Amino acid sequence: MRELHQFCCNNLLIIQRILMILLNRSTWQLAVISGILVGLSYLHMRLNFFVYFGFIPILHCWILNDKWDNLKSGYIFGITYNIISNYWIGTNSGAEFYVVILSLIFAVLYLSIFWGIAGFVYGKIKTDYNNFIALPFLIVTLEWIRSFGPLGFPWGNLALTQVDYLLLLQLIDFTGPYFLSFIIIIINLVVYKSLVKKDFFLKNLKIIVLLPIIIIAFGYIRIKTLKYLNHNINIAVIQPNIDPNEKWDYNTRKLTISFMDSLYNKAISLNPDIILFPETALPTYLRINNNIRNNIQQKVNQSGIPALIGTIDRDFDSLGNKIYYNSAIYFSPNEQFAMYNKIHLVPFAEYDLVPNFLSPLEKLNLNINRGIFKKGDNFTLFKWENINFADLICYESSFPRYAREFVKKGANILMIQANDGWLGKSAGPYQHFAHARLRAIENRIPIVRCGNTGISGVILPTGEIKIQIPIDEEVVFKEKISLNNSGTFYTYYGDVFAAISFVIFLFLGPVNCLKK
Structure with a gap:
C-alpha cells in the first residue's frame, strides 16, 4: 500500500503540472478543447476513454466563472461536441446537400442548448459542496429530458461512449443507461478535484480504487452467472x-x-x-x-x-x-x-x-x-x-x-x-x-x-x-x-435512477437558485 501511495504521489504531480498548463487557456478555448475530447469519444476510433477526462476543461470554466459566462461556454462546448459526435447527420445521401447541411446545423444548435442550460444552472448553484454533488444529477436530468417529445434524441447520451466496456455496462440492467452518465461525470469531477487539490486524491485513495474494483467484479460475475x-x-x-x-x-x-x-x-x-x-x-x-x-x-x-x-x-x-x-x-x-x-x-x-x-x-x-x-x-x-x-x-x-x-x-x-x-x-x-x-x-x-x-x-x-x-x-x-429469461428491474421499472436524479437535482439546484 505504501508503494502504491508513493507511485500515485509521483505520477499525480506530473499529471497535475501538465494539465494545469493546458487549463491556462481562455474560456472559449477550454470549451472547444473539452468539446473535441468528449466528441471524439463517440467515434469508432477506440477513444472512448477520452470522456473520463474530457469534461475537465469545461468544468474548470464553470467553476471559475458566473452563470452567464457558463451559459456561453456551455453552448460553445455543445456546438463543438455535437459537430464531432453527430457529424454523420451531414452525410445523409438521401437528400439535397443544402438540406443535409441545414439539418446538421439545426441539430447541433438545438442539442447544444442543453449544455448551455447545464452551464447556466451550474453557475447558479450556491456552494462548492453543491457544485460537486449536483452536477452529475443535472447532466442525467438533462439527458433524460432530451429523450422525450417529437425532437427526442438519445444519440448524444454519454452511455453510448461506454459500449466497449462490457464489465461496466452490466450495471444498466438495474440502473438504466443514465447511471453511466452519472459515473462519467463523477470521474471527471474526481480527476479535476485531484488536480486542483493536491491532497484530495490521496485522502480518498481507498474509495477511488475500491469502487472501480467492485463495479468490475460485479460485471464479471453478472456475465458469468447469466443462465x-x-x-x-x-x-x-x-x-x-x-x-x-x-x-x-x-x-x-x-x-x-x-x-x-x-x-x-x-x-x-x-x-x-x-x-x-x-x-x-x-x-x-x-x-x-x-x-x-x-x-x-x-x-x-x-x-x-x-x-x-x-x-x-x-x-x-x-x-x-x-x-x-x-x-x-x-x-x-x-x-x-x-x-x-x-x-x-x-x-x-x-x-x-x-x-x-x-x-x-x-x-x-x-x-x-x-x-x-x-x-x-x-x-x-x-x-x-x-x-x-x-x-x-x-x-x-x-x-x-x-x-x-x-x-x-x-x-x-x-x-x-x-x-x-x-x-x-x-x-x-x-x-x-x-x-x-x-x-x-x-x-x-x-x-x-x-x-x-x-x-x-x-x-x-x-x-x-x-x-x-x-x-x-x-x-x-x-x-x-x-x-x-428476459426482463430485468430496468425493464419493469424503467428510468427510476433518472427520476431520482431529477428529484435530487431539484433540491440541490433550483432550491439553491431561489436563494440568490
Whole structure:
C-alpha cells in the first residue's frame, strides 16, 4: 500500500503540472478543447476513454466563472461536441446537400442548448459542496429530458461512449443507461478535484480504487452467472447491401426485386427457423402488391420457414386520403400475415413537424415538410412456436422505452430492422449498432439486427457481439440464438435512477437558485 501511495504521489504531480498548463487557456478555448475530447469519444476510433477526462476543461470554466459566462461556454462546448459526435447527420445521401447541411446545423444548435442550460444552472448553484454533488444529477436530468417529445434524441447520451466496456455496462440492467452518465461525470469531477487539490486524491485513495474494483467484479460475475434456457432458435439474416438511393428507381425496381428473391432463396437453403429481412427490403407496398406478397407466402408455405420483411405500407383514412406507414410484415406458413407499424418516427424525415404558421416556408423548397408517414400505436408481438419476438424498426432501437415495452409484453427475443445505407461508413451506423448492445443488456435479451447495408449481427444478453457483419457487404448468414429469461428491474421499472436524479437535482439546484 505504501508503494502504491508513493507511485500515485509521483505520477499525480506530473499529471497535475501538465494539465494545469493546458487549463491556462481562455474560456472559449477550454470549451472547444473539452468539446473535441468528449466528441471524439463517440467515434469508432477506440477513444472512448477520452470522456473520463474530457469534461475537465469545461468544468474548470464553470467553476471559475458566473452563470452567464457558463451559459456561453456551455453552448460553445455543445456546438463543438455535437459537430464531432453527430457529424454523420451531414452525410445523409438521401437528400439535397443544402438540406443535409441545414439539418446538421439545426441539430447541433438545438442539442447544444442543453449544455448551455447545464452551464447556466451550474453557475447558479450556491456552494462548492453543491457544485460537486449536483452536477452529475443535472447532466442525467438533462439527458433524460432530451429523450422525450417529437425532437427526442438519445444519440448524444454519454452511455453510448461506454459500449466497449462490457464489465461496466452490466450495471444498466438495474440502473438504466443514465447511471453511466452519472459515473462519467463523477470521474471527471474526481480527476479535476485531484488536480486542483493536491491532497484530495490521496485522502480518498481507498474509495477511488475500491469502487472501480467492485463495479468490475460485479460485471464479471453478472456475465458469468447469466443462465440460458435449453431453448434455441435459428435465424437467417439477409444483408443485401443495396444502395438506398437506387432501390426505388423505377428502371431498376424489377432487378432489385429479383436480386432480393435470389437472396431469399439462399436464406431458405440454410434451413433456419425464421428469416429476417432489413427495413423497407423491397421497393413496393408489399401488403397491397398481391403478386409479390402471394409469391412470398407460397415460399413460406412450401419451406415452412416464416419471414419478417420490412416494407412501406399504404392505406386510406376515413376521408379517403392516402396514409403511409413504415412497417414490418410477418409471414407464417399457412396463416394470415401479421403487421407492425413503426411507432417512433424520425422527425422531419418521416413525419411533418412544421407548424401551420411556417407553411409558407414550403414554397422555398427547403424540404422541411417531406415527412409523410403516420406512426403506429400497437406494440405487436410475433410468434414462432412458443417463442414471442418483437421488431424495432431503425430509429426506435435508440430509445430504451420501446425495447422495454416489448419485453414487458412477453418478447423473448428482439429483432431490429434498419437501413443506415444513407449514412455510408460514417459514425452513424456504428453508433446505431451500439444502441442495440445497450438494449440487449438493459433487458437481458438476445437481439438480432438486420441492416440493408449493415451493420447486421447478433448480440447476446450480456452485450457481447456473437456475430457482426461489416458495412457494405452482401451477406446471408444463419445463427443459433440461445434464449434466457428476459426482463430485468430496468425493464419493469424503467428510468427510476433518472427520476431520482431529477428529484435530487431539484433540491440541490433550483432550491439553491431561489436563494440568490
